[in-house]
Every structure is written in structure tokens, then in C-alpha cells.
Amino acid sequence: MRTLNKLTTVILLLAAISSKSIAQQKTMQAVDYVDPNIGGSGIVLQPTRxxxxxxxxxxxxxxxxxxxxxxxxxxxxxxxxxxxxxxxxxxxxxxxxxxxxxxxxxxxxxxxxxxxxxxxxxxxxxxxxxxxxxxxxxxxxxxxxxxxxxxxxxxxxxxxxxxxxxxxxxxxxxxxxxxxxxxxxxxxxxxxxxxxxxxxxxxxxxxxxxxxxxxxxxxxxxxxxxxxxxxxxxxxxxxxxxxxxxxxxxxxxxxxxGQITIKGGTLGQKRTFYASLYRTYERMVDINEYGQYFSAYDQKVHQSKEPFFVDNWIWDMYIAAEPLHTILDPRKEQQKISSYIEMYKQGGWMPAFALATGDWPAMTGNHAASWMADAWAKGIRGFDVKTAYEGLKKNSLEGTLLPWRNGPATAIDSFYNTHGYLYSTRPEERGSKDGVEMDKWWEGRGNEGVSITLEWSICDWAIAQLAKPAGYAQDKPLFLKRAGWYGNVYNAEEGFVWPKDKNGNWIKPYNTKLLGREYVTENNSYTYNWTPKHDLTGLFAKMGGKEKAEAKLDQLFREDLGLPKFHFWLNQPDASGMVGQFVMGNEPSYHIPYLYNYLGAPWKTQKRIRMLIDTWFPDNVFGIPGDEDGGGTTGFVVLSMMGFFPVTPGVPVYTIGSPSFGEASVKLPSGKTFTVKAINNSKNNVYIQKAMLNGKVLDKPWFTHTDLLKGGTLTLTMGDRPNKAWSSKAGSAPPSGIDIDPEVYR
Missing domain, CATH: 2.70.98.10 (Beta-galactosidase; Chain A, domain 5)
Known part of the structure; x- marks a missing residue:
């Protein structure tokens, strides 16, 4: 009897504590959930601050x-x-x-x-x-x-x-x-x-x-x-x-x-969510000082009533952070893009990383194009699309593609424009090549030719989408052709993107797992295999069809490192948060778990997303698996925890994952509200059984940006076992192909 009384007391005490915790949460405001210490100890690289x-x-x-x-x-x-x-x-x-x-x-x-x-x-x-x-x-x-x-x-x-x-x-x-x-x-x-x-x-x-x-x-x-x-x-x-x-x-x-309200989920999930949302506001920053600003792009003070935004690492930000804020504050996105255009007019080149100190041409690609095409496709107007297009086109056709530099094209870039790929250098060829010092930043390494070819293909597709609205419709076929050049570095025999030398030969031996930055940027071929998100239809065909592509995607999450972790990270410190060869800690991977939606197996996206969020983003100092980059990673977290994600920049659709909360509502600038409800959602109930959009059956794993802007409710009924039939039919996949017209999906 005494034992029973003790047990009863403990149960009542725990119930009281739980009730108090719930009561406290009810009085908490959105900002109260933010813990800036989350991610404050970098697992491999930089911590958050x-x-x-x-x-x-x-x-x-x-x-x-x-x-x-x-x-x-x-x-x-x-x-x-x-x-x-x-x-x-x-x-x-x-x-x-x-x-x-x-x-x-x-x-x-x-x-x-x-x-x-x-x-x-x-x-x-x-x-x-x-x-x-x-x-x-x-x-x-x-x-x-x-x-x-x-x-x-x-x-x-x-x-x-x-x-x-x-x-x-x-x-x-x-x-x-x-x-x-x-x-x-x-x-x-x-x-x-x-x-x-x-x-x-x-x-x-x-x-x-x-x-x-x-x-x-x-x-x-x-x-x-x-x-x-x-x-x-x-x-x-x-x-x-x-x-x-x-x-x-x-x-x-x-x-x-508070523009986003959430219901359900654990206290830890709420802390992760709002801390991540807070992180997405670290950049860009407005440096207009009450009517005037100094621009490092022409070294002049300008009189202006408009904001002048700087500090954007666009290689990181175009994937999730800027698309998130396209939803939350399209007016500010227009102002950010207009700032980029002003920088181009002042400095002569569209910036890569637009810092307060001037352009820092880090990383690969011309991703201002990806960002601007995505904004345009989602209805953002008010920026000078003609000048934007001219700057992006100049970067692509007249500028250098090489990482860590800006300015006119080199002999190596001329090779790209002629042959449709950036050739890679063999180890014995490193250093000065064709009159270009390629190893200025990463001494003793190559020119990242595989990544450059893949990422510039994405960017050229984005430029193609802006050609007509800018008044240059005649240019579109050229940029669509260039958008297909990613295929020139896909080695069908090996089933991987692969470095190719100047003579068109595949470089061998080549380790698809272990790289520095010789051929691929911050990752390896297992990650970059999935980069052509502008042409997933074409990519899957190169992989031998959807069935083989799905098996290859499965294996990505299961493939071993092939060597001890400390050796792996010695060469690839950015490849953190590993699940097999999938890299949760680096931006080029963030769309990859959603690709099952394009392959007729949405339940696998649901499985992967919930596991990745729950595993790699706890609410403590180890809560971010890689460099956060001022919203690059946390934008992915916010969108994924709400239950959807944009895969192809320039195509105004969102593909559905598995929400972390019972309900997430976005207050849109129009005054309308878009809500994702996940009925029966829990730690184990991660699989979508059925879906309704504004009361109508939804049997496809995606919806449009216009659907979101109209407001309303996406209702997902969740369960603990996958409904493999939901949205698996041919024709249910989100759109992604070189020849698609984004306007159809507005």
C-alpha cells in the first residue's frame, strides 16, 4: 500500500510538472522559443553565433x-x-x-x-x-x-x-x-x-x-x-x-x-523551428543609412530612399532561404534583387557573394540567375528584369566561370563555351594552365570542373526563363541548349558525374567518394549526381530510367564512406551530417531527399525528411550538422518542418515532405493565411495516408505557389505505415525538365 501511495504521488507530480510546462508554452510568444545557442558548437566547421x-x-x-x-x-x-x-x-x-x-x-x-x-x-x-x-x-x-x-x-x-x-x-x-x-x-x-x-x-x-x-x-x-x-x-x-x-x-x-504559427510538436521541435527562422534573418542586411549608402561596388556614396541590401552568399541562399522569404516578404525580396542589379550597374558584373566589402566571387555557378528566375516565376515584379537579364547573360557568356575569381572570361572559359563542359586537370597538370593560375585559392588543387559544369547548367536554364520577359526571347534556345550541358560530365558507364579532360577522356583513376576540391565543390560525386534539378526527367533517363534512379537514390543513403571518418573529413570537411553518402550538413544536398516525389515513391521522401530533421537538428549546441551560412541551412529546416520544399528554382511549385507539427500557418502579406495541417501527426506517424487541398482530394505530392498565395489549407492525414499508393501514379510527379514552361504552373 505504501508503494502504491508513492507511485501515485510520483504520477501526480509528473502530471503537475507536465501541466505546468504546457501552461508555460501557452503563454510563450514566438521569440521566446528562440535559443541562439542552437548549433553553437560546429560539429566539423563553423559554429553559429x-x-x-x-x-x-x-x-x-x-x-x-x-x-x-x-x-x-x-x-x-x-x-x-x-x-x-x-x-x-x-x-x-x-x-x-x-x-x-x-x-x-x-x-x-x-x-x-x-x-x-x-x-x-x-x-x-x-x-x-x-x-x-x-x-x-x-x-x-x-x-x-x-x-x-x-x-x-x-x-x-x-x-x-x-x-x-x-x-x-x-x-x-x-x-x-x-x-x-x-x-x-x-x-x-x-x-x-x-x-x-x-x-x-x-x-x-x-x-x-x-x-x-x-x-x-x-x-x-x-x-x-x-x-x-x-x-x-x-x-x-x-x-x-x-x-x-x-x-x-x-x-x-x-x-x-510570429508570421508563422505552429501547433503540436514537442517543445524541442518548436525551439529548433523558431531558432532556425531567426537565423534566416541574419542576411541580407540593409546598409542604407537614412537616405544614403556607400557602395563598395563603385566606391561612391549614393543618395537613395530605397534599401541597399548586401551580404548574401547566394550559392547557399538560393536553395531555401530566399524561397522562404519570397513567401514571407516578397516586397523585401524585390528590394534585395534590385540591390543586386544596382551592384551590377555600379561594378560591371552581377555579384556572386554580394558583401558589404564588394563582390566575393566564392563558390561555383551564377546563382543570382536561379534566385531571380525563381522570384519572377513566383510573381515578384518591380525589379528591372531587362537589366538583370543583361547582367546575368554577361556573367554567363563573357565572364569567368572559375571559382574564387570574377571578371572577364579566361581561355578555360572559352573552352567551356566551345565544348559544353569545363575540362578537369589531372594531378600532374595542376597549377598554371592555359595562362590561367587556377590554384590561386585552393593551392595544389584543380578547377572544380564537374561542379562548375553542373551548376552553370542550372543557372543557364534559369537565364533562359528570364529571356522572354526581359525582351530577349531570341536568346532562349541558346540558354536551353547550355542547360543540357550537364550531361557532358555524366559518365553513363560508371553511373556518376565524372571529371573529363581537355581531350574528352574520362579521368581515371577517380574515387567517387573521396575528393578534396579537385573536381567537385565541397562534396563528392555521390552528392553532385543529383545536381541537375532543372532537368530531373533528363537526369533519370541518363541513369537508366526511374526505377534505376530510385535504386541509386536508395543507395546514396546506405553507401559506406569507404574509409575511416577522420580520413574522409580530412579531405571533405564540409561533408558532415552523413547518412551513408548523403550530406545533411551542406547545401547541395538539401533537395535530394525530396527527389523520391519525382520517382513515384513519395513515402520515401516522408521517411527520409523526418529522420533527417529529428536526427540532425536537435535543440542544443550540436543542433546544426554543418556550416549554417546565415540562413542557408536553416531555411531548409523551416520549410521542411512546415512540410514542403522548393526543388527547382524557377518552377513555382512546392513538393510535399512530412511536417513536424500538427499545424503550421503562414500569415501572407496579402492578409490571407496558408495552413498545413497534419492530422494524427506524431514521432511515429510520419507517413501521409491521404491529402486534401482546400477540401479537394490531392493525389500528387506537390502544389503551386499560386495555391499557397490564395491561402487555404493543405490537410495531410498521417499514419505509422507508408501508403505507397499515394501520389505514386505516373504523371503525379512535380514538373522538372529543360523544355517545361514554368508559366503553366503559376
Whole structure:
């Protein structure tokens, strides 16, 4: 009896705890679910950072540590210039004797709070607490030193040329060059600066002493001048009300994240979802400073009332992040695209990675074309499609295709335009070739010829779709022809994309699993086999038909690495989150689990997607399996957890996966709402038994962008065993082929 009473007590206690948890969730707002620490320890490569910022805003700040497992803050950059790679200035509050050791001192975290709109930490050695919140081009710190002894701020550069200095009894200013771009800040404190000591005579770093116990530090940031930085500060944070700035930032974030509401699922899934949605707003960022902006693309200040967006790694972003925001904020997408077009007009080439510091021609492809064609197909207008087309066409026909460079075509590019593939170099041929130094970035490696041929085929198909609306209908056959060139690097005998030399011979020996970047970008042929998403019909035919393609896709998820993991990652550090040879941690893979929908086996897409999301995206510091790239990966997570995904850029349809929630609703800018309901959804009920779109039976695994824009409800009835008959009939597959007309699917 006593045992029974104890058991009853435990059950009641657990029930009470569960009820309390449910009650707490009911009062939580969207922003409350966001944990910026998710993914904060990179499994192989870069961690995420707990950025404090407003959505798509210039001001981005975080505590600089090795990762979120590190307990020491080196400094706070006053602004992130380019996501993950470039930072301007440094700031850190410290306590102690201001001797030579102060210049290398760190803030050791005892406890910290991380949110999108606010960060705080306590130093375990001194008890100092620091809080941070931000507006769009300015930020404010509040520091509690606990007592008036030996309190100081360390302010300095972050490695570039420039200087920082005290400019008044309560003010500082500075300039720093970041990859050729001048950055500026102007800062004020609410307490007197008692003393300033500079490190050396060049004024690159200073220690500012304060006798006050509590000191606030607010500053404006600019790419134009110190005067403009000051104006930005006064416009955004004129007073010293830290809590007001914080409340405003929280409201902005909650409104933005609350555009998507979810029901059902676990607390962990909600945390993963909203943290991922938050990540998709890290870039692009608007650097128009209240009527003017500095462009690194022509080194001029421009007067403009329109936003000027920079910081887009388009190779990563065109796949999921930009399509997600095409749904959420088409007006902003139009402004981002217009910014790209302005960069082309200013600099002469359509950017690859459009940073604040100028174009960083990283990675492969001309994927601004993929992005713009997709936006156009989904009804986004208001950008200069004629000029956009001309820039994209110039990049394709007159520019270099080689990674990590920009500008006119080389002899190697001329070969591509003549022969329809980019030839690869054998190991003994590496280095200078045809007068082109191909190994400038990846010394001793090749020219990534396989990936370039595959990805430029996608981009040329996208350009073809823009030819007619731009007024160049006569160009469309040329670009459709080029869209088929991916087949020139498909080795039908081996069943893989394969490097081909200048004479048209397949390079052997060749390991389809183990690559650096000799022939394929950041992955191997197992991943790049599935790249031609603009012509899946043609690709499956090359693989011997749908049945053989499905078997090959099955094997992708089952194939072993062929060697120990540490050897594999030594050569392919980007290939993380492995399931067989499938790479969850890198963007070229993200459409692949959805390809079963094109092969008559949608249930396998449902199986794979739920397993991948549940396995690789938990709500902890290991919750992102690869480089996040400012929305590149988390865009995939948001869309997949809602239950659908865009596979072919430029074809306005979404293919259906397996939702993580019982219900996900998107509030569209039109005022309408699109909802995905998953009846009986659970951890085990991952398979679609039947589907209805606005009350009508849906027996195909896709719907159109127009269906989404009309609003309404996609209802999926879920079960724990696959319904292999659902959407498996011939003709049910989503459209994908070189000759299809995207207009048919609008």
C-alpha cells in the first residue's frame, strides 16, 4: 500500500510538472522559443553565433568566443561586416589594474542569457555584468562593475588599419578598414571618462577608466563617416533607456517570427523551428543609412530612399532561404534583387557573394540567375528584369566561370563555351594552365570542373526563363541548349558525374567518394549526381530510367564512406551530417531527399525528411550538422518542418515532405493565411495516408505557389505505415525538365 501511495504521488507530480510546462508554452510568444545557442558548437566547421540584431539590419553584434562551449569572451565586435568572416572594431568591459596584461585579458562567463534582441553575461572572476541590445544601425551596452575600483572599457580595432580615440568627456570615435572598406563608429557613455590610456602611439587600442559603478555605452555605426555614425545613433537611440531599446527589439522580433504559427510538436521541435527562422534573418542586411549608402561596388556614396541590401552568399541562399522569404516578404525580396542589379550597374558584373566589402566571387555557378528566375516565376515584379537579364547573360557568356575569381572570361572559359563542359586537370597538370593560375585559392588543387559544369547548367536554364520577359526571347534556345550541358560530365558507364579532360577522356583513376576540391565543390560525386534539378526527367533517363534512379537514390543513403571518418573529413570537411553518402550538413544536398516525389515513391521522401530533421537538428549546441551560412541551412529546416520544399528554382511549385507539427500557418502579406495541417501527426506517424487541398482530394505530392498565395489549407492525414499508393501514379510527379514552361504552373 505504501508503494502504491508513492507511485501515485510520483504520477501526480509528473502530471503537475507536465501541466505546468504546457501552461508555460501557452503563454510563450514566438521569440521566446528562440535559443541562439542552437548549433553553437560546429560539429566539423563553423559554429553559429548568438547574434543580437534586428531582422535584416546592418547592426549585428555577438560575444566573440571560439564557440558556445568556450567560457571566455575575447571581445564584442561593434559590428559584423560580413556574416562569419569580417568584423569591425572591438569592445570589452574589464576590471583590474590597467597594466600590460589588460590588452589580452578576457571576460570569463559564469552565466549568460542569449536571445535575438538581448545578450547578457556575468564575469566569474570579478562579478561584472554586461548587457547588450541593438537597433538597426546602433547598439547599447550596459555594464555593472559592482564597485568603483579599477573599471575600464577596452576599445580597439579588429586587425585592420585605422584608429580609435577619445573625442570628448563622454565620447569616442574610430575608423577601421575591413577588406578595403572603411567603417566608422561614434560612441557615448553616460558617465565621465576618468582617464584614457592608449596601447602604444598609433591609437589602435585604448583603455578608458571609469569611477562610476554602472556605465552605459551606446554607439552608432556607419560605412559613410563618423558624422553619419553619430547621426545614426542620435536617430535610433537618443536617450539612455536601455530597456526601451530592448523592448522595441523584442517586439520587432516577435512580430517577424510570429508570421508563422505552429501547433503540436514537442517543445524541442518548436525551439529548433523558431531558432532556425531567426537565423534566416541574419542576411541580407540593409546598409542604407537614412537616405544614403556607400557602395563598395563603385566606391561612391549614393543618395537613395530605397534599401541597399548586401551580404548574401547566394550559392547557399538560393536553395531555401530566399524561397522562404519570397513567401514571407516578397516586397523585401524585390528590394534585395534590385540591390543586386544596382551592384551590377555600379561594378560591371552581377555579384556572386554580394558583401558589404564588394563582390566575393566564392563558390561555383551564377546563382543570382536561379534566385531571380525563381522570384519572377513566383510573381515578384518591380525589379528591372531587362537589366538583370543583361547582367546575368554577361556573367554567363563573357565572364569567368572559375571559382574564387570574377571578371572577364579566361581561355578555360572559352573552352567551356566551345565544348559544353569545363575540362578537369589531372594531378600532374595542376597549377598554371592555359595562362590561367587556377590554384590561386585552393593551392595544389584543380578547377572544380564537374561542379562548375553542373551548376552553370542550372543557372543557364534559369537565364533562359528570364529571356522572354526581359525582351530577349531570341536568346532562349541558346540558354536551353547550355542547360543540357550537364550531361557532358555524366559518365553513363560508371553511373556518376565524372571529371573529363581537355581531350574528352574520362579521368581515371577517380574515387567517387573521396575528393578534396579537385573536381567537385565541397562534396563528392555521390552528392553532385543529383545536381541537375532543372532537368530531373533528363537526369533519370541518363541513369537508366526511374526505377534505376530510385535504386541509386536508395543507395546514396546506405553507401559506406569507404574509409575511416577522420580520413574522409580530412579531405571533405564540409561533408558532415552523413547518412551513408548523403550530406545533411551542406547545401547541395538539401533537395535530394525530396527527389523520391519525382520517382513515384513519395513515402520515401516522408521517411527520409523526418529522420533527417529529428536526427540532425536537435535543440542544443550540436543542433546544426554543418556550416549554417546565415540562413542557408536553416531555411531548409523551416520549410521542411512546415512540410514542403522548393526543388527547382524557377518552377513555382512546392513538393510535399512530412511536417513536424500538427499545424503550421503562414500569415501572407496579402492578409490571407496558408495552413498545413497534419492530422494524427506524431514521432511515429510520419507517413501521409491521404491529402486534401482546400477540401479537394490531392493525389500528387506537390502544389503551386499560386495555391499557397490564395491561402487555404493543405490537410495531410498521417499514419505509422507508408501508403505507397499515394501520389505514386505516373504523371503525379512535380514538373522538372529543360523544355517545361514554368508559366503553366503559376
Amino acid at each position: 548568438p547574434l543580437v540584431h534586428l531582422p535584416n539590419s546592418m547592426m549585428r553584434v555577438f560575444p566573440m568566443k571560439q564557440d558556445q562551449l568556450d567560457d571566455q569572451i575575447m571581445f564584442f565586435p561593434l559590428c559584423v561586416v560580413s556574416h562569419r568572416i569580417e568584423y569591425a572594431f572591438s569592445f570589452l568591459p574589464l576590471k583590474g589594474v590597467p597594466d600590460n596584461t589588460a590588452w589580452g585579458k578576457r571576460f570569463t562567463v559564469l552565466e549568460e542569457t542569449t536571445t535575438p534582441y538581448f545578450y547578457s553575461a556575468e564575469d566569474e572572476e570579478t562579478g561584472i555584468t554586461v548587457g547588450l541590445t541593438a537597433s538597426s544601425k546602433s547598439a547599447i551596452f550596459e555594464v555593472d562593475f559592482k564597485n568603483p575600483n579599477n573599471n575600464y572599457f577596452r576599445i580597439g580595432l579588429n586587425g585592420g588599419n585605422g584608429n580609435v580615440e577619445q573625442t570628448g568627456k563622454h565620447s569616442f570615435a574610430g575608423t577601421e578598414e575591413v577588406t578595403g572598406l572603411k567603417t566608422y563608429f561614434y560612441a557615448e557613455t553616460d558617465e565621465d571618462i576618468a582617464q584614457v590610456n592608449y596601447q602604444g602611439t598609433d591609437k589602435k587600442r585604448l583603455l578608458a577608466k571609469f569611477n562610476a559603478v554602472k556605465v552605459k555605452f551606446k554607439y552608432g555605426f556607419s560605412y559613410i563617416s563618423i558624422e553619419q555614425a553619430k547621426a545614426n545613433l542620435y536617430k535610433e537611440i537618443p536617450a539612455w533607456d536601455f530597456d526601451s531599446v530592448k523592448r522595441s527589439a523584442k517586439t520587432i522580433w516577435n512580430n517577424k517570427l
